[in-house]
Amino acid sequence: MAEYRFEEILRRLKLKVTPRRLAVLEAMARETSFLSAEQVWSKVSPARKMGLPTVYRILDELALSGIVTQVIRDDRQLYYFLCLNEKHHHHFVCTSCKKVEDIDLCLADELRAEVAQRLKGTLVSHIIQLQGLCSHCAPQEQQK
């Protein structure tokens, strides 16, 4: 994930290439799980002094442009995850190590048919969130 990639990405999104934006992208690219804005902030190299509002602003821009996925958890905080996979997909989150993995299977067609048949309605959008144990954590849990 070379740095020039991030510059390209920013240019494609019509955002100016600034040290803060690069720092946020770099920090997020290192992560395998959803992070809160404050967590992202703490992961940004301390050398790059930046305010928390700036982190929020940058994350918002990236979420708006689609390369960052934003979820709200039960603690009412927003969590962010950099996802460069452009194809439609869903996420599986390990409840133990928090790692995020892509699920390419999408059952929208089945759901659309169900909505059409039973409710006589039209499915427009869907959110599917999957939780469980990843290949690394599942065996360990069994031992407990």
Place this chain on the structure above:
Amino acid sequence: MAEYRFEEILRRLKLKVTPRRLAVLEAMARETSFLSAEQVWSKVSPARKMGLPTVYRILDELALSGIVTQVIRDDRQLYYFLCLNEKHHHHFVCTSCKKVEDIDLCLADELRAEVAQRLKGTLVSHIIQLQGLCSHCAPQEQQK
């Protein structure tokens, strides 16, 4: 949805039967869509003076006990919906009139298989949220 039903429900949940709790249940039973705490508050008969914190407390209890479904929307507010359907199911929300309808189809088995095969992981829980147009609103949208 006679009142004694609500008393029964409260007793089953080991909650004291109070006018406030009955008022919240009555108000929610009249609704067909998710409401914020403040909206629930405004729907409660004004005669039953009650504070907003009380509404939050009651909704929390009901959500905890499972007869109220709680979702967080993009505006970061909590929304509540009374759902007495005890069988596992998902919800379809009409983006136009906001009506909530139950979807009995659950694709957890397919998703579980996908998680097992591709990720070698174990699916534990899933959230499926469906949005679209209900049978009443879909035809109207087509005209536009």
Place this chain on the structure above:
DNA sequence: TTATGTGCAAAGCGTTTGCAGCTCC
């Protein structure tokens, strides 16, 4: 009687905003 429920006011706390000054292009 006593464990529980409730009103009121105040605090909490992620997140957003206003605005002055700075940077990228």
Place this chain on the structure above:
DNA sequence: GGAGCTGCAAACGCTTTGCACATAA
């Protein structure tokens, strides 16, 4: 040079909490 960024501090707004009083059982 000028549009777009960012820091700082302050505001925002939904939700929660503390505590005294009231109420169901």
